[in-house]
């Protein structure tokens with residue numbers, strides 16, 4: 001047998017299985033092809049990523065500019081007190097009664113999701129999730145050694161939930177939680193009262209945690225509104241809510257999110273996770289406090305703008321032969337079925353081999369939003385984060401692209 005010394009001389013140690021299994025993000029993986037297209041002078045419309053073009057509140061930048069300390073110190077692990085107070089006020093105004101002890105500020109919603117998974121699961125434990133789902137759940141589950149168990153939804157049913165029985169069939173002794181995301185990325189679907197009731201009953205009956213990703217809470221259209229998991233009775237201690245300012249204030253680069261739980265044991269676990277990573281970013285939290293002070297006047301016109309874009313998108317999509325989608329109820333995404341066998345190949349081809357009037361479009365292949373192999377092969381996710389004029393151009397390019405692709 002080789003000694004450790006002999007081994008070290010001949011071979012480098014291998015990386016972890018986790019590093020091998022960590023997936024590329026389908027949202028970003030085609031970026032090198034988009035860069036190449038841009039180098040050739042081609043304009044690329046980015047419908048692949050949820051980066052809104054909406055202006056961040058001016059007050060957020062002003063508050064950061066007014067910061068006058070000499071030293072940028074570590075802040076408290078759970079976030080600045082004033083931000084936690086602002087978050088409590090925000091929820092209370094939504095009719096959700098929480099206290100300061102229930103809120104923990106995180107470095108983006110992403111950290112909130114990783115912390116939530118790590119707080120409830122040991123390696124190999126399972127979380128039920130409805131696919132297609134926010135693709136980074138795949139990465140977070142690899143990082144935290146959690147097994148995501150998918151329950152598939154489909155475009156024909158507007159990506160709404162299957163029956164309680166179908167969901168229950170996937171619950172095993174290793175299931176620790178159900179993960180929901182409403183309004184949803186990538187589908188735009190908003191869970192109805194009936195669906196929230198199904199989730200509530202399953203969590204209650206099987207004593208499961210409910211991880212609820214509500215980062216798109218405000219973006220619900222047609223005069224409807226989102227039902228928060230925090231408003232479900234009787235399972236208060238089982239709910240962990242994950243939230244973020246990234247989309248609410250079009251402040252994706254701020255990296256400020258939060259976790260909300262009414263379970264003191266969970267809050268204590270978060271305290272220890274949070275202490276290990278010291279603190280969330282201070283300046284951006286100061287910006288977030290100011291943004292929350294102006295949420296009412298800021299958010300209303302933005303919701304209206306997204307609703308208009310959604311309506312526009314759906315009118316335009318009807319004009320593209322063979323494209324099938326449902327009209328999303330919220331967020332700013334939709335998953336479309338395209339008349340191609342391999343949407344991943346089509347998305348690459350759009351960037352590397354195609355342009356129309358020197359323009360092309362970047363989409364996210366939807367297979368990366370599923371965890372069942374083979375699902376979503378003919379689907380793409382579109383983020384309607386461009387203004388209507390640009391959206392119109394991008395959809396024209398997509399229409400032409402499909403024509404040329406099919407006639408190759």
Ligand SMILES: Cc1ncc(COP(=O)(O)O)c(C=O)c1O
Pocket residue numbers: 050107108109110111134181184185213215243244245246252255256257
């Ligand atoms: C559903 C969902 N959850 C969480 C996140 C992560 O948000 P953050 O930018 O706050 O990390 C995103 C970002 O796109 C998202 O779409």
